[in-house]
Amino acid sequence: MQTSTINIETIRRDFPILQRKVHNNKPLVYFDNAATTQKPIQVIDSIHNYYLNYNSNIHRAVHQLAEEATAAYELTRDKVAKFINAKNREELIFVRGTTEAINLIAYSWGRQNVQKDDIVVTTEYEHHSNIVPWQLLTKEKEAKLEYIGVDDNGELILDQLDDYLNTGRVKLVTFSHVSNVLGTITNAEEIIRQCHKKGVKVLVDAAQSVPHMKVDVQKLDCDFFAFSAHKMLGPTGVGVLWARKEILENMQPFNGGGDMIREVHKYETTWNDLPYKFEAGTPNIADVIGFSAALDYLENIGMDKVREHEIELTEYALEKMSAIKGIKLYGTSDMKKRGGVISFNLGDIHPHDLATIIDEDGVAIRSGHHCAQVLMERLDVSATSRASFYIYNTKEEVDVFIRSLNRARELFRI
Amino acid sequence: MSSADIYREIILDYYRNPRNYGKIDNPDISKRDSNPLCGDELEMHINLKDNKVSDVKFTGKGCAISQASASMLTELIMGKDFEYVKKLTKEEILENLGLPDLGPARIKCALLSLKVLKYGIYSYVAEKLNDAASADKIKEEASGLF
Ligand SMILES: Cc1ncc(COP(=O)(O)O)c(C=O)c1O
Numbered sequence: 001m002q003t004s005t006i007n008i009e010t011i012r013r014d015f016p017i018l019q020r021k022v023h024n025n026k027p028l029v030y031f032d033n034a035a036t037t038q039k040p041i042q043v044i045d046s047i048h049n050y051y052l053n054y055n056s057n058i059h060r061a062v063h064q065l066a067e068e069a070t071a072a073y074e075l076t077r078d079k080v081a082k083f084i085n086a087k088n089r090e091e092l093i094f095v096r097g098t099t100e101a102i103n104l105i106a107y108s109w110g111r112q113n114v115q116k117d118d119i120v121v122t123t124e125y126e127h128h129s130n131i132v133p134w135q136l137l138t139k140e141k142e143a144k145l146e147y148i149g150v151d152d153n154g155e156l157i158l159d160q161l162d163d164y165l166n167t168g169r170v171k172l173v174t175f176s177h178v179s180n181v182l183g184t185i186t187n188a189e190e191i192i193r194q195c196h197k198k199g200v201k202v203l204v205d206a207a208q209s210v211p212h213m214k215v216d217v218q219k220l221d222c223d224f225f226a227f228s229a230h231k232m233l234g235p236t237g238v239g240v241l242w243a244r245k246e247i248l249e250n251m252q253p254f255n256g257g258g259d260m261i262r263e264v265h266k267y268e269t270t271w272n273d274l275p276y277k278f279e280a281g282t283p284n285i286a287d288v289i290g291f292s293a294a295l296d297y298l299e300n301i302g303m304d305k306v307r308e309h310e311i312e313l314t315e316y317a318l319e320k321m322s323a324i325k326g327i328k329l330y331g332t333s334d335m336k337k338r339g340g341v342i343s344f345n346l347g348d349i350h351p352h353d354l355a356t357i358i359d360e361d362g363v364a365i366r367s368g369h370h371c372a373q374v375l376m377e378r379l380d381v382s383a384t385s386r387a388s389f390y391i392y393n394t395k396e397e398v399d400v401f402i403r404s405l406n407r408a409r410e411l412f413r414i
Numbered sequence: 415m416s417s418a419d420i421y422r423e424i425i426l427d428y429y430r431n432p433r434n435y436g437k438i439d440n441p442d443i444s445k446r447d448s449n450p451l452c453g454d455e456l457e458m459h460i461n462l463k464d465n466k467v468s469d470v471k472f473t474g475k476g477c478a479i480s481q482a483s484a485s486m487l488t489e490l491i492m493g494k495d496f497e498y499v500k501k502l503t504k505e506e507i508l509e510n511l512g513l514p515d516l517g518p519a520r521i522k523c524a525l526l527s528l529k530v531l532k533y534g535i536y537s538y539v540a541e542k543l544n545d546a547a548s549a550d551k552i553k554e555e556a557s558g559l560f
Pocket of ligand 1: 034035096097098100127129176178179180205207208228371
């Protein structure tokens, strides 16, 4: 099972859940990694260790446990800064996930900076979390929400961005770095360059990029950047918002409460420094600490290797899948522009029926609209099936998946 | 149930060639609902005459189970007494589909049609018959389905 790049057998041993059997003793083939990844024992142990040995609230108390917990929590921030090459650790805010990060920007920065008749530009391949907050904001402000379209190859039609930017009313352009449905890798640097020429801010939803490839926020040069720990071996309930320091300094807090204040008086409060100004209340200490172990794990493998492995698996799967009678594959076949996500439909089998059938063979994939109903409308389908890979997946598992798809095809007499 | 038991010829046939597919102009009962988790959609139209179902049609999109279930339900109630239709249970629907042991992940697909039917009857009984007591009972049954 050794591929040219990483030793999968060693990796798989770190994921106890991959040993379990489902449905009458079938080995689990977990291909729902775009939804959430499995967690290595190192992450599970680190959370366990925190609760066993130094559980404590952070930042305020002076006792030893609090000191240890604070140090571990803040160490994760340093590791995240290094992982995405952020210039300053104060630019990193821990939130619950990508969704909360985007909402924070919409409610805080958006409310301050988007006015009547301004434009927020998103794309047709966004996750609902990068559409609905902007609908709420633009409705409240009587501003406009516009979409960059998706072409038949699953790529953004960037000419449309030009048209929007030329109105001079765009305040923010926001897009996913990698589409969670099509796997398309957005030409982020080009979009950001164009936007910055016109002084327009850019938000990158990196939920599907940071887990799968090397990403450098300074090189990208965006203004806001969001991702979720649980999609990169980490625990649920932890996400990261990165934003430029000067933007964060001028932003109003999102949540008010403990920890985010410097001084509170009856009618006036002064804010704490960054990043604490945006981290009100007791945060998800245990899981932030667990995330640290996930970052170590990925650093150890190397993000370039992670990406290489996914390219190899995705190419292999695409080739095998395209030979299946009646299959429709979505997205580009150019692997330079594509992550390890494959959306497809098989004949007239509804994705839920397909998922039910192949689940019996132990294969876990996702079916439905993938929180991207605007894209489903664009593709003119009500749903798709989606297989998505990660570091512990193998070609042998792809073979199981292919056999299972053929069984479904036969059951439906296609 | 294994998928070989679920996706029998008859289910596939009703999925691909749904009976009573379509709409009725100005129906006595009209209801649309969807399952937000999987996006299955269903709309059902019913006409009543002499306290019997004189016509019934449905439109929708979704999986084989939800669409076959809806189509078979329309056949089951066509021409039947309204009293009978009001009292249909989920066990009867699953039995009629030939899927009595459907697992929790898919039972919602099979019961969406009954849910739409019950909510449709509820609106009719509440608004057109002004029978609040019966209406409440039907609503409770509908919301208790899943
Ligand atoms: C592209 C993209 N954006 C945002 C999200 C939302 O992430 P979360 O649910 O972790 O907040 C997801 C995950 O489902 C995603 O794939």
